[in-house]
Amino acid sequence: MSGISPLDLLSDLVADARKAGAEAADAVLIDSASLSVGLRLGALERLERAESGDVGLRVLIGRRQAFVSSSDRSKAALAELVERAVAMARAIPEDPYCGLADPADLARDFPDLDVCDPDEPAAETLIDMVRAAEDAARAVSGVTNSEGAEAGWGRSGVAIVASNGFSHAYAVTSSSLSVSVLAGTSAQGMERDYDYSSAVFLADLREAEEIGHEAGRRAVRRLGARKVATRQVPVIFDPRVARGLLSSLAGAINGAGVARGTSFLKDKLGEAIFARGVRVVDDPHRRRGLRSRPCDGEGIATRTRAIVEDGVLTSWLLDLRSARQLGMRSTGHASRGTSSPPSPSASNFYLEAGPVTPAEMIHDISEGFYITDLSGQGVNGVTGDYSRGASGFWIKGGELAFPVNEVTVAGNLKDMFLNLTPASDLVLRHGIDAPTLRIDGLMVAGR
Structure with missing residues (x-):
């Protein structure tokens, strides 16, 4: 069915479902394209471009609903899609909570959110970016190896039509750049760290050289990391890891x-x-x-x-x-x-910023832990129990004293949220964001 617009295709699909016996129906179409590159030690390791498209149909008969999808948009395939969806909806158990939206609640005005970069970057542009990022990271004194740099671009077009009168289509894009490097030697110990940037528009990414330099700096400053004795102390979450607490809240x-x-x-x-x-x-x-x-x-x-x-x-x-x-x-x-x-x-x-700077937040801590990286998935969504591997820096006398690794931070999210203090350094970069956060009284388990 080439030449037909996504909204027209979905409108016909919903109408066909109604004719086939559906009491209500909606349909979604998603077309995606992506470009990604990967480079390590100056050599290009990956260059991929992909395109995909999918159509999904939901039909409702009474309190029964069924979902069927297909990547084939031929007339015969869509007719079969309707037939299968209606047959499934007649056979499956009832769901008392399913149903389309009341027409009175539907969106009528759609704000211009500027979420689609109109230009697809050339592969050479992404290659230049990853090369610049890795070169900048490897130029940092103390960096001895690279896990590589990656850049990506993606675009998704979304269309939705429903029998309650809703019809809308929009497109979104995203771009990203990351680099990860190693510092040190096998004799002295090695540490890994990274940096990355993501944005809707490619032009809004941080500079490749800045990302690379920061990744190298982070890796080098972790050299000489050691465990600390188990104790209960104030813990500072760097913004890079603080956003994980917001994900747990969500x-x-x-x-x-x-x-x-x-x-x-x-x-x-x-x-x-x-x-x-x-x-x-x-x-x-x-x-x-x-x-x-x-x-x-x-x-x-x-x-x-x-x-x-x-x-x-x-x-x-x-x-x-x-x-x-x-x-x-x-x-x-x-x-x-x-x-x-x-x-x-x-x-x-x-999470909105608070009134104090990160430096002021750390200043009164005689001993504490500043977390820059977390590992593991030790968050229980039912009880709120929280236990994750962590690395970062030990705080002594209000300053970062030495790097720390191979410790575990534990608490319960209900208590952690109640005792959380935000700093003033919020930057909206990732979609889920938080400033530097301080939580007093967390258990840090080490040696």
Whole structure:
């Protein structure tokens, strides 16, 4: 069916599903293209370009729904798609919470979010970037080897049409550049570190030389790392790892988990989960935001929300299904692919900056731990228990004293959130962001 627009193709598909017996239906089309390069020790190791396209159809008959997807857009394939979807919907068990959005809740105005870079970069452009990044990293004194540099670009076009009257299409792009190097020797010990940048527009990436130099500097300053004795101390989370705590929060307030009763925050709506003054924002309308979107995956209008206001949890992240389970309204957080039901997810999610600088935050710590890297997946979303491998720097007398590795940081996220203090250095770079964070009283387990 070449030559037909995505919205027209989906409109015909939804109409055909209705004719075949579906009481309601929606369809999603996603076309993607990507370009990636990888280089190590000056030699090009990977150059790939890929394109893909997929069409997904959801049909509803009563309280039954079925999903079918296909990469074949021929007339015969789409007819078979409709036939299979309707047959499946008649056979599967009922879901009392499924259904399309009420037309009154659909997005009507779509803000210009500037989330699509109109120009695809040439492969040579990405190759020049990775070469410059790796060269800058290897030029740092003490760097002895490289794990390589990578750059990528991607574009996705999304179209959604539903029988409730919703119809919209938009496109998003992303670009990235990263480099990872090793410092030291086998005799003295070796350390690895990295740096990276990601953005909607290629031109908004940090300079390749800056990324490379920072990766090299980080690796070298980790040389001579050692364990410390087990103790309970104030812990500082560098912004690079602090955003992981925000990811844990986003998971804990995901409506699907809350409805199942599998979140450690399931009973905390309307209660203080952070200290007073702490504010967490979800902003789907940030211009050139990596997770910005003009509407959610079910056509619901999106808006900026203070998820945490003055320390109090004010909202879950809800799609239609989880909202119905909880007796609430969708918050416009549905995301979806072509072959599975919508599910809630955060957009541009960040913890607002506090009043003190990172240096001021560290200044009064006689002994503590500054974390620059975390490993392992030791976060229990049901209980909030937190235990992860960590490396970074020991703090003595308010200053970074020496590098530390092979330790574990442990606590419980409910207590960690309540005792969290944000610094003033928030930079919105990744889609989920946080400033430097201080949490007192965490257990650091070493020797």
